[in-house]
Amino acid sequence: MNPVSELKRGIWTENAVLKLGLGLCPALATSSSVENGIGMGVAATFVLICSNVVISAMRKIIPSKVRIPAFIVIIASFVTVVDLVMAGFLPDLHKALGIFIPLIVVNCIILGRAEAYASKNAVLSSAVDGIVMGIGFTVALVAIASVREILGNGSFFGINILGSGFVPMLLMILPPGAFLAIAFLLAGMNQVSAEK
Amino acid sequence: MKDISRLALVLTLITAGSALLLAMVEKVTREPIAQQRRLVTLGALKAVLPPANNSPDQDTVSLVTGKDSKGNDEQTTFYRGRKDGAVSGVAFRVVAPDGYSGSIAVMVGIEPNGQVSGVAILQHAETPGLGALIEGESWKNQFKGKSLDNADWRVKKDGGHFDQITAATISPRAVVGAIRKGLEFYKANKDQIIGG
Amino acid sequence: MDKTLYISSSPHVHEGGTTAKAMRDVIYALLPCVALWIYSFGIIKPSVVMALCIIGCMASEAAWEKVRGLPITIGDGSAAMTGILLALNMPPNSPWWMALLGGVAAIVIGKQVFGGLGYNPFNPALIGRTVLLISFPVQMTTWMMPRTHEITSATPLSDVKIAVGLTGNIPDEIKAQLGSVLFGGFGGQLGVVSGFALIAGGCYLIYRKVITWHIPVSFIGSAFVLSAIFWAVNSSKYPSPVFHLFTGGLMLGAFFMATDWVTTPITPKGMLIFGAGCGILTILIRLFGGYPEGVAFSILLMNSATPIIDRLTMPKKFGLVTQKG
Numbered sequence: 001m002n003p004v005s006e007l008k009r010g011i012w013t014e015n016a017v018l019k020l021g022l023g024l025c026p027a028l029a030t031s032s033s034v035e036n037g038i039g040m041g042v043a044a045t046f047v048l049i050c051s052n053v054v055i056s057a058m059r060k061i062i063p064s065k066v067r068i069p070a071f072i073v074i075i076a077s078f079v080t081v082v083d084l085v086m087a088g089f090l091p092d093l094h095k096a097l098g099i100f101i102p103l104i105v106v107n108c109i110i111l112g113r114a115e116a117y118a119s120k121n122a123v124l125s126s127a128v129d130g131i132v133m134g135i136g137f138t139v140a141l142v143a144i145a146s147v148r149e150i151l152g153n154g155s156f157f158g159i160n161i162l163g164s165g166f167v168p169m170l171l172m173i174l175p176p177g178a179f180l181a182i183a184f185l186l187a188g189m190n191q192v193s194a195e196k
Numbered sequence: 197m198k199d200i201s202r203l204a205l206v207l208t209l210i211t212a213g214s215a216l217l218l219a220m221v222e223k224v225t226r227e228p229i230a231q232q233r234r235l236v237t238l239g240a241l242k243a244v245l246p247p248a249n250n251s252p253d254q255d256t257v258s259l260v261t262g263k264d265s266k267g268n269d270e271q272t273t274f275y276r277g278r279k280d281g282a283v284s285g286v287a288f289r290v291v292a293p294d295g296y297s298g299s300i301a302v303m304v305g306i307e308p309n310g311q312v313s314g315v316a317i318l319q320h321a322e323t324p325g326l327g328a329l330i331e332g333e334s335w336k337n338q339f340k341g342k343s344l345d346n347a348d349w350r351v352k353k354d355g356g357h358f359d360q361i362t363a364a365t366i367s368p369r370a371v372v373g374a375i376r377k378g379l380e381f382y383k384a385n386k387d388q389i390i391g392g
Numbered sequence: 393m394d395k396t397l398y399i400s401s402s403p404h405v406h407e408g409g410t411t412a413k414a415m416r417d418v419i420y421a422l423l424p425c426v427a428l429w430i431y432s433f434g435i436i437k438p439s440v441v442m443a444l445c446i447i448g449c450m451a452s453e454a455a456w457e458k459v460r461g462l463p464i465t466i467g468d469g470s471a472a473m474t475g476i477l478l479a480l481n482m483p484p485n486s487p488w489w490m491a492l493l494g495g496v497a498a499i500v501i502g503k504q505v506f507g508g509l510g511y512n513p514f515n516p517a518l519i520g521r522t523v524l525l526i527s528f529p530v531q532m533t534t535w536m537m538p539r540t541h542e543i544t545s546a547t548p549l550s551d552v553k554i555a556v557g558l559t560g561n562i563p564d565e566i567k568a569q570l571g572s573v574l575f576g577g578f579g580g581q582l583g584v585v586s587g588f589a590l591i592a593g594g595c596y597l598i599y600r601k602v603i604t605w606h607i608p609v610s611f612i613g614s615a616f617v618l619s620a621i622f623w624a625v626n627s628s629k630y631p632s633p634v635f636h637l638f639t640g641g642l643m644l645g646a647f648f649m650a651t652d653w654v655t656t657p658i659t660p661k662g663m664l665i666f667g668a669g670c671g672i673l674t675i676l677i678r679l680f681g682g683y684p685e686g687v688a689f690s691i692l693l694m695n696s697a698t699p700i701i702d703r704l705t706m707p708k709k710f711g712l713v714t715q716k717g
Contacts, residue, residue: 032324058210066203070210077214081221088228091236152324167487171527173324180501187505296682326529364529 003128010132016109017140018186023109027141028178030100034157037145038138039093043082043101045134048110049127050078052118056126059119071114072105079104109137140185147181148172241275244305244314246285248277259388261381274389277305283390285313286382292374296366297321300330304378308390310343315375320367327367335359335368339375344383349376411509414653415469417602421593422476422648428589429484433536438484441491445482446475448495456504470509474498477517480644481688482524485536490528497523514695515655518688525688549640549684587638594647603651606660610667611646612637618675636675645670645687655695662698662705669694 016022023044030040054074055062062070083101086094094101104110113133118126149155152172154162171177234253241252252275261272277285287305301319306312315336322328329335338358350356351369360368382389430438453471457464466472478494498520503512525532597603615636622630636642641649650656650670657666670690677686 062206062210063199063203066207070207073207073210073214077217080218084221084225084229088225088232091232167489167528167531169493169527170324170326170529171523174526176526183505 006128006132007135010134010136011139012136012189014133015136015140015189016112016133017137017144017182018189020112022112023107023137024182026100026103026107027137027144027182028175030097031141031145031148031178031181032173033096033149033153034142034145035093036096037141039090039097040100041134041138041141043086043097044104044107044109044137045131046082047075047078047104048113048134048137049130051075051110051114052126052130053123055114055118056121056123062119067115067119068111071111071119075110075114076105109133143185144178144181147185148177152177240303240316240318241277241287241305243316244287244303245275245277246279246305246307246313248279248284250276250278252277252287257389259385276390283308286389288378288382289318290374290378292370294366294370294373295320295322296327296364296370297323300367300370300374302371302374302378304375306379306382308386310345310379310383310386312339312342312375312379315339315371317371322367323364326361326364329361329364330367330371335361344376344379349373349379411468411470414602415473417597417600418473418648419469419476421596421600421602422480423593425480425589425593425644426476429480433484437536438479440488441482441484441486442476442479444488444491445479445495446472448492449475449478449499450495452496452499453504456500457508460504462508465509468509471499474503474516474520477644477648478520481517481521481641483532483535485534486531490524490531494520494524510654512654513698514692515649515652518649518692521688522692549678587643590643590647594643597647597651603647604660604663606663607651607656607667607670608646610664611650611671612642612667614668614671615642615675616671618672619679622675622679630679636678640678640685641687642674645674645691649687650691650694655698657698657701657705659702659705659707662701665701665705666694666698669697 010016012019014020017024017027026040026044030036051071051074055071058070079102082104083094086097086101113129117129121129146156149157150162151169152174154160154166154168169177172181237253238251245252255276255278256273257276258271258273260269262270272288272290275287276283277287285305285307287303290302290304292300292302298321300317300322303316303318304312305314317331317336320328320330322330342357347358348356349358349372351358351360351365351372353360353365354369356372358368358372426442430442449471450466454464454466475495475498478498479491482491482494498516501523502514502516502519503509506512594603594608598605598608616633619630619633619636623632646667650667657663670687673690673693674686677683677689681689683689
């Protein structure tokens with residue numbers, strides 16, 4: 001297991017959002033600014049690592065007939081942990097991400113990795129899988145959010161970079177902008193992959 | 197039969213484990229979350245009230261201000277700021293039900309003589325870059341010093357005294373209308389609010 | 393609709409029609425209106441806006457096709473026509489970058505991502521306008537009065553919307569101005585200034601057989617009938633049908649946007665349904681929607697219904713017997 005190739009797998013060849021088309025709902029909804037994108041990415045990565053580790057450790061105990069409810073209970077517990085910790089210590093981010101924190105429970109990436117990877121592999125490699133997949137998700141969110149925040153607000157990470165003469169293109173921070181940004185990034189990635 | 201009892205046992209163990217985890221996290225985060233909630237309220241109160249040296253969130257009176265859709269009484273909490281014992285201002289939450297997308301919650305601070313001392317937008321879902329500009333300082337500051345006697349509580353487009361926002365008239369109109377209703381209620385019930 | 397189509401066996405004579413020829417006809421039909429608008433808004437500014445819209449469309453079409461390695465098709469005039477229609481949907485005092493960006497959005501998002509001319513489900517010029525309207529609502533609703541060139545955010549439609557929202561009635565002064573609506577006395581899209589120039593252009597297109605009468609007639613007719621019903625019920629709250637027909641982008645939409653070949657049904661019955669849908673949606677959005685104007689949205693909505701309309705109205709093959717059981 002080579003960390004570099006694993007990382008490449010998470011960010012590029014099996015990127016959850018831009019290649020597998022998983023987790024599109026949070027990617028659309030929380031990518032209106034880079035800060036929110038990173039917040040969502042880190043929160044989901046944390047849940048992903050924890051759930052992958054626990055599910056992998058218990059993979060021999062959990063009977064396959066009840067594995068889905070078992071996975072969901074485990075994932076929901078970690079999501080609630082993130083929700084409470086964020087509300088207590090990062091209130092601004094918690095307010096900005098709002099309903100999308102509890103909705104990490106139904107983020108397909110997490111259940112998808114539990115089912116496809118963690119339930120069949122050892123603890124260590126499941127942890128690595130959680131890390132690289134989470135990084136890939138975060139990178140995708142940051143890429144989408146960069147496009148949207150720069151065009152739609154003239155700023156990057158909350159800092160105004162295009163000057164006061166720039167008229168922000170509101171479409172990009174509204175929901176249709178998320179679809180456009182994801183579509184063009186996805187098309188660009190496929191174009192690059194096809195040329196290789 | 198044996199199989200089913202095994203499934204039940206495993207699921208019970210998993211849910212018990214997650215309940216334990218959540219109970220621990222809740223215990224740790226209970227205080228910080230309550231503290232954050234209080235800070236949010238205090239911050240809004242400090243922004244709208246004239247200088248005070250008490251804790252306005254501890255010095256409150258609740259009055260029935262209307263009926264909800266089911267015909268039950270609706271209560272509003274009035275926070276009183278005091279300077280050396282005398283009431284220097286009152287703050288309370290008003291809700292504009294007619295925002296462009298959903299209702300807008302506003303904290304209004306009023307001096308004892310009925311003049312507005314400050315306005316803070318607590319919650320809204322208006323369009324970013326348009327209706328959301330009601331959160332701008334210069335827009336909120338126009339209410340300072342205005343009362344029912346010295347201003348016409350409508351936006352300029354409707355013949356009143358208050359600026360609308362270019363291309364977004366609905367949100368400012370909703371906020372101005374809600375503040376006016378709050379001022380009217382204060383005027384009619386001043387003795388109960390300050391004295392009670 | 394019961395016309396029989398006779399097809400003889402080949403060889404057929406090509407009548408010489410090409411996309412480029414049809415586009416040229418559309419551009420000729422638009423010329424009187426374009427000239428009138430450019431004149432009434434002070435020549436220089438509207439000319440610049442129109443030129444930049446056309447440049448934005450043609451340049452982005454050429455650039456996209458170059459990058460994708462496709463044949464360059466800007467010679468067929470369809471990109472130029474998208475540019476002209478887009479300009480007619482924008483304030484004549486728009487900033488230069490908005491005109492360019494609108495052209496790029498119209499061609500890239502509205503047309504090329506779907507595969508170019510013939511594959512786009514939505515009218516590209518309207519996509520360009522909608523992108524701009526959502527992105528820059530302030531600039532897109534800052535109009536110019538014709539002739540006086542006074543800057544205003546008021547159009548007759550938005551005046552009515554605000555007045556009805558406030559008091560439930562249409563003020564008398566707006567009613568009194570109705571006469572000038574016909575000849576373009578109000579602020580508004582370039583394309584609304586004179587209904588008659590648009591009607592004349594539309595008739596030329598029908599005469600040249602570039603478009604058929606079905607969509608314009610059912611669009612305008614259904615808008616007229618629906619608004620007349622509301623007007624008859626309460627004329628102090630709902631404006632008259634004549635007001636609806638000659639304000640906003642209704643005439644421009646009915647003759648030049650809702651008749652786009654690519655994005656509208658091909659059967660005569662389908663065209664009638666399409667036009668009626670546009671007219672009804674336009675009036676409903678104007679009277680009850682959040683925006684004062686609904687022509688662009690209603691045409692785009694009906695564009696999305698085009699495939700199903702086509703399928704439902706496909707004529708039976710001659711002699712086709714439906715099998716029983």
